[in-house]
Amino acid sequence: MASAFLIGEKFRHKVTELLSNTDLSLPEALKRELEELLENQPAILSFSTARKLQQHLRDKEHPLFLHELLEDSSLHLPEVVKPPRNPELVARLEKIKAKLANEEYNRMTRNVNAQEINRSGTVADFGRQVRSVKAVVVTVFNFLVTVVAAFACSYMGSQYLFTEITTRVISAVIAASVVGLAELYVLVRTMEGELGEP
Structure with missing residues (x-):
């Protein structure tokens, strides 16, 4: 499940301008998070940091909105790590598959008789x-x-x-x-x- 944005160049450019703007007076914690974010490559912006930035822009009545910052950004979907399969479960599944295949084979061949003398039928x-x-x-x-x-x-x-x-x-x-x-x-x-x- 997505919990962060993979930011693009537009976000980098606009946030650099915001950080250099002394009139906006960003809180120190948010300022540090954004500076660390711009240093990282690839830069991943968490939803909580995005909410803080949006709240601060709204409080200061800044004309820039969060959706404008994130125009060229995309959702960061972490890679799902599959847990290793239980060997006992795999063995049981193989036994069940073999049993089902055997039952299917027996069902298909139940009317086949080895005593056929020709194609027309058996001696009986x-x-x-x-x-x-x-x-x-x-x-x-x-x-x-x-x-x-x-x-x-x-x-x-x-x-x-x-x-x-x-x-x-x-x-x-x-x-x-x-x-x-x-x-x-x-x-x-x-x-x-x-x-x-x-």
């Missing part, structure tokens, strides 16, 4: 896919056999009720359709149950 994945296809083929085959059997039974059984072939075919188609729809309903409910399981 291939077995699951074959079982899934096998189940679908068996289900479709079972559906077709059931519908065809229902049609055949209805056609053969309707010969005792109807004499015309057209009527027998229509009754067999109706019976096969009812059985097919029932089979589809059961199939959909079964698949819903399988998909709903976690």
Whole structure:
């Protein structure tokens, strides 16, 4: 935090004139501070000395103001000295960074499997896919056999009720359709149950 001014040439010139002016009668303590200030290089004016000078100029009703003196001056910002870091803290931070990096690596590689046979998946994945296809083929085959059997039974059984072939075919188609729809309903409910399981 700034607590002083780094004075410029205008301040030096004006303060030299003020010190040589006998009418202004600067207090001895302020006069000594200003003389020491002008001797130093770089000259640093503290805020307290600047306040004293401003108060004295105001009391004597001098036409010169402090802001005019400090026009080419700048704030003196002392260099901040960083304290040395605690070695225990640095070691703990390194451990935490390593742990976080390891967790990130594990998160990124958790779905990588070393048993891959090729880019399409593992042997276990291939077995699951074959079982899934096998189940679908068996289900479709079972559906077709059931519908065809229902049609055949209805056609053969309707010969005792109807004499015309057209009527027998229509009754067999109706019976096969009812059985097919029932089979589809059961199939959909079964698949819903399988998909709903976690």
